[in-house]
Amino acid sequence: MTPHDALAPDLALIEDLARETVRALPEPYRVAAAAILLRVEEFPSDEILTSMEIDDPFELTGLYEGVPMTEKSVMDQPLQPDVIWLFRRPILDEWVDRGNVSIGDLVSHVMVHELAHHFGWSDDDIAAIDPWWE
Numbered sequence: 001m002t003p004h005d006a007l008a009p010d011l012a013l014i015e016d017l018a019r020e021t022v023r024a025l026p027e028p029y030r031v032a033a034a035a036i037l038l039r040v041e042e043f044p045s046d047e048i049l050t051s052m053e054i055d056d057p058f059e060l061t062g063l064y065e066g067v068p069m070t071e072k073s074v075m076d077q078p079l080q081p082d083v084i085w086l087f088r089r090p091i092l093d094e095w096v097d098r099g100n101v102s103i104g105d106l107v108s109h110v111m112v113h114e115l116a117h118h119f120g121w122s123d124d125d126i127a128a129i130d131p132w133w134e
Contacts, residue, residue: 008092009088009092009103010088011040011041011042011088013103014040014086014088014091014107015038015040015086017103017104017107017108017111018038018040018084018086018107018108018110018111019038020104020108021107021108021111021112022034022111022115024108025115025129026129029115029119029129032069032118032119033115033118033119035082036066036081036082036083036084036115036118037081037082037083037084038083038084038086039083039084039085039086040085040086040087040088041085041086041087041088042087042088042089043057043087043088043089043090044057044060044063044085044087044090048060048063048085057087057089057090058089058090058093059090060087060090061086061087061090061091061094061110062084062085062086062087062091062110062111062113062114063084063085063087063114064082064083064084064085064114064115064117064118065080065082065083065084065085066080066081066082066083066118067082068117068118068119068120069118069119069120070119070120071120082118084111084114084115084118085114086107086110086111086114091103091106091107091110094106108130109130112126112129112130113126113130
């Protein structure tokens, strides 16, 4: 074991794992998913927590902000880019609490869940992409 093996995954690793998830998506989704802005932060902001009526910042591992593709119109002018937020500390806490999944699998699961909001996927659609759901 090297000293690096004992370090908690940092923001950059969480982002890399999320981007790997996008690269592994089936072709029809890969390009559109890559166009979503990805933000990885330690915790959700107070503004996000307040708007979602969440008291405990550890309860939110990820968030999709935007208009789902199923609700977009070519006539709409985007006010801001679609964004997927991943929150490192809540993800790490869930990873430790579970103790039976890799950090890569957990980040991928959270990312797919947020992508599902963007694409308007059903549970069956999610299950086809994320083996977690099997």
